[in-house]
Amino acid sequence: MMKLAFAATVALCVLVTPTCSAEITAVASFSILGDLVHQVGGDRVTVKTIVGPDGDAHAYQITPTDAADVARADIFFVNGLGFEGWMDRLVESTGFQGELVVVSRGVPTHETTEEDFGDDHNLEERDPHAWQSLLNGVLYVRNIERALCKVDAPGCRQYSANAAAYIKELEALDAQIKYQISTISPEKRTVITTHDAFAYFGDAYEVTFLAPEGVSTDVEASAADVARFIEQIVTQGVTAIFVENMSDPRLIQQIASETGATIGGELYADALSGPSGPAPTYIELFKHNVRALFGTAETEWSGIAAQGF
Ligand SMILES: [Zn+2]
The missing domain is CATH 3.40.50.1980 (Nitrogenase molybdenum iron protein domain)
Known part of the structure; x- marks a missing residue:
């Protein structure tokens, strides 16, 4: 039955x-x-x-x-x-x-x-x-x-x-982010990350990303790559360095200590966070990354949304 x-x-x-x-x-x-x-x-x-x-x-x-x-x-x-x-x-x-x-x-x-x-x-x-x-x-x-x-x-x-x-x-979020980033002066939009995961983000939102590793984390950066990279950071005066949630942070930590730049936070590149982390969904991942990169508070998201973006 x-x-x-x-x-x-x-x-x-x-x-x-x-x-x-x-x-x-x-x-x-x-x-x-x-x-x-x-x-x-x-x-x-x-x-x-x-x-x-x-x-x-x-x-x-x-x-x-x-x-x-x-x-x-x-x-x-x-x-x-x-x-x-x-x-x-x-x-x-x-x-x-x-x-x-x-x-x-x-x-x-x-x-x-x-x-x-x-x-x-x-x-x-x-x-x-x-x-x-x-x-x-x-x-x-x-x-x-x-x-x-x-x-x-x-x-x-x-x-x-x-x-x-x-x-x-x-x-709507795409428009919000474009607006938000347009308010930041272009010389403050160069960012260092572990591997080259952010070129599409860079193209879409006009941010320059530099990374010592290639598009795949399974190819290690050579010592010459790292040396050239450190030189580039020093000449360009880059101060914003970020680790990624799914990559080994050691190389970025070494680069930060050799250039005197501080690590600004963690970006979500190729994976979400767990449910209780800051990026449990695709939308939250973007909000978190923009917040980490440019210090946008959660309240400002709703403020921008209220302006029709
Ligand atoms: Zn990747």
């Missing part, structure tokens, strides 16, 4: 109620993408994240649990642009048959140059950190919406409504 009642509820849920829970099982490759999929999928989609909060997706090693999650998933969301170097191996080893979605599709990519990364790096490499511009985040959300509609047509109306509301929030 119990079983019958349960089956009837589930059937009713599928047929009648568009808001009932978890029709689709999704896997997202890293925590920031996991949040975006959750925002669009709402309670129709169960999202599992492979590289979790404060994790480094560049250095990830495949685990049996993650492989099992991918094998069972209906849909697997990845960033693409070479971010998940382990992705092909994971898909092949699990025999994943679901929908594989590259969410950065259509994003104008930032090509790397020798100047960005020194001589040791692959000049053909594309910079994968496209989520560090909120308007690229909007493109990610549209790709997620399209993919969920494809695998779950009955939920499409809900996905589209969720995506539209969320895109409004992202666009």
Whole structure:
């Protein structure tokens, strides 16, 4: 009897109620993408994240649990642009048959140059950190919406409504940040971070980021790179140095002590914080980073919002 009642509820849920829970099982490759999929999928989609909060997706090693999650998933969301170097191996080893979605599709990519990364790096490499511009985040959300509609047509109306509301929030925050940063004089907008994760942020919001490591944390900076970098900091008079939540802070600490610059705080680059940290969602990550970079208090966000940004 119990079983019958349960089956009837589930059937009713599928047929009648568009808001009932978890029709689709999704896997997202890293925590920031996991949040975006959750925002669009709402309670129709169960999202599992492979590289979790404060994790480094560049250095990830495949685990049996993650492989099992991918094998069972209906849909697997990845960033693409070479971010998940382990992705092909994971898909092949699990025999994943679901929908594989590259969410950065259509994003104008930032090509790397020798100047960005020194001589040791692959000049053909594309910079994968496209989520560090909120308007690229909007493109990610549209790709997620399209993919969920494809695998779950009955939920499409809900996905589209969720995506539209969320895109409004992202666009409003993008405008707020552009306004906020425009009030800071350009010579105070040069920032040092551990690895080169912020070029899209720099392009979108007119901030110059310098980093001793390349676009991937698994390539160590050479002693010559570090020496050249320290010289650059001293000549440019840079005083703002930041560590990243998912990178080893030792190199940045060494650079800070050799240049006399102080470490201004922690930026969230390739991963969210845990739920009780300062950047548990994509939107909170941006607010935290701008606050850390330019000392914007939470109250000022709402103040700007009230001005129509
Ligand atoms: Zn990175």
